[in-house]
C-alpha cells in the first residue's frame with residue numbers, strides 16, 4: 001500500500017453566501033471520520049496523511065475530497081462513505097467509483 005495524502009475541504013462560507021461550501025455540507029464530520037480511522041489503524045496511520053484544506057474548487061459537488069498521488073476527486077462525500085474509501089482505495093488501491101467526480105484535474109478543468 002503506497003503512501004497517499006487525503007485532502008478534505010473544510011471551507012465554511014458565511015451564512016447567506018450565494019455559493020455553497022463543503023463546511024456547510026458537513027465536511028468536518030467527514031474529516032473527523034478519516035482522523036478516527038487513522039488513529040485506530042496503525043497500518044493506515046503509517047501510509048496516509050489527512051489534511052483539512054480551504055476551498056478546492058468544485059464547491060457545487062461538495063463535500064470535496066481529493067486523494068494524491070492518484071489525483072482522484074470525490075464529491076458529495078458523507079461520513080458513512082469514509083470506511084469504503086479507506087478499505088477500497090487507501091488500502092486496496094481502487095477508487096470508489098460511485099463517488100468519483102474527476103480523475104487527474106479538478107472537475108471542470110481541462
Ligand code: FES
Pocket residue numbers: 009010011012020021022023054055056057058059060062063064
Ligand atoms: S468549498 Fe469545498 S470545494 Fe469549494
